[in-house]
Amino acid sequence: MRRADLPAPADSAPYYLPHAGEVALFEQCHQRQLAVMLKGPTGCGKTRFVEYMAWRLQRPLVTISCHDDLSTADLVGRFLIGAAGTAWHDGPLTRAVREGAICYLDEVVEARQDTVVVLHPLTDHRRMLPIDKTGETVAAAAGFQLVVSYNPGYQRMQKDMKPSTRQRFVAFDFDFPPPEREAAIVEHEGAVTASLAHALVTLGNRLRQLRDRGLAEVPSTRLLIAAARLIAGGIAVQDACNAAIVSPLSDEPALVGAMRDLVKASFI
Numbered sequence: 001m002r003r004a005d006l007p008a009p010a011d012s013a014p015y016y017l018p019h020a021g022e023v024a025l026f027e028q029c030h031q032r033q034l035a036v037m038l039k040g041p042t043g044c045g046k047t048r049f050v051e052y053m054a055w056r057l058q059r060p061l062v063t064i065s066c067h068d069d070l071s072t073a074d075l076v077g078r079f080l081i082g083a084a085g086t087a088w089h090d091g092p093l094t095r096a097v098r099e100g101a102i103c104y105l106d107e108v109v110e111a112r113q114d115t116v117v118v119l120h121p122l123t124d125h126r127r128m129l130p131i132d133k134t135g136e137t138v139a140a141a142a143g144f145q146l147v148v149s150y151n152p153g154y155q156r157m158q159k160d161m162k163p164s165t166r167q168r169f170v171a172f173d174f175d176f177p178p179p180e181r182e183a184a185i186v187e188h189e190g191a192v193t194a195s196l197a198h199a200l201v202t203l204g205n206r207l208r209q210l211r212d213r214g215l216a217e218v219p220s221t222r223l224l225i226a227a228a229r230l231i232a233g234g235i236a237v238q239d240a241c242n243a244a245i246v247s248p249l250s251d252e253p254a255l256v257g258a259m260r261d262l263v264k265a266s267f268i
């Protein structure tokens with residue numbers, strides 16, 4: 001497969017507001033060819049961070065969303081029958097390995113353990129991908145880097161990563177940004193005023209406290225941005241918050257009621 005098959009790095013920098021030292025740490029990992037694990041709740045900026053780093057490092061980015069049907073063949077490749085007979089087709093992982101791309105496996109714990117083991121020889125000094133079906137062993141090109149993400153709160157115990165897999169990664173802990181920074185993100189991404197962005201973040205943080213009262217998934221930065229965009233588009237503030245923040249989070253009448261009350265109290 002040729003380089004043209006992979007998406008080129010973005011022309012302009014994806015918008016990313018750094019938290020602490022994660023940009024420098026990621027750059028070191030990239031230089032030292034260390035695999036990276038991004039831990040943190042849904043919608044807190046993990047994917048955006050990888051997009052930004054791929055741009056900074058000028059590497060193509062291959063993203064694979066993991067699910068429990070994902071097979072080794074989906075990652076590595078398979079023989080396909082075409083007009084000219086049977087031919088091998090590289091999967092996205094193999095393409096990334098050959099071309100020196102950043103390969104991002106989103107929600108890696110959703111993939112079965114027997115699928116994930118194919119990553120092991122890529123994450124140690126060998127940096128190679130054995131392809132059983134063809135007998136080929138592909139050495140990773142210089143810029144290749146493996147990045148995985150997962151949401152630690154979300155997974156059931158049986159869906160955790162094996163220690164033998166986890167120990168192959170440098171882990172980055174992500175969380176929702178502090179209010180000032182989250183407001184700047186909502187203002188930029190939602191195209192709303194600073195004061196509205198602040199109000200949405202304050203509401204978000206109040207709603208996050210409902211975790212103690214049984215709210216399993218708390219509002220992410222992504223949901224606050226969705227509400228902001230609706231408001232920027234002309235939807236009334238409370239309607240936007242109820243549709244974009246409250247309803248997606250719960251079906252439980254008591255929790256929905258409590259959240260709607262907080263929305264009302266925040267925007268009178």
Ligand SMILES: Nc1ncnc2c1ncn2[C@@H]1O[C@H](COP(=O)(O)OP(=O)(O)O)[C@@H](O)[C@H]1O
Binds near residue numbers: 042044049185222
């Ligand atoms: N630090 C950040 N800088 C810029 N945008 C951010 C940041 N954190 C979150 N976002 C915004 O929140 C949205 C959701 O983040 P995303 O990276 O998709 O979350 P995750 O991959 O953790 O689920 C992004 O599309 C982006 O608009």
Ligand SMILES: [Mg+2]
Binds near residue numbers: 043
């Ligand atoms: Mg993501």
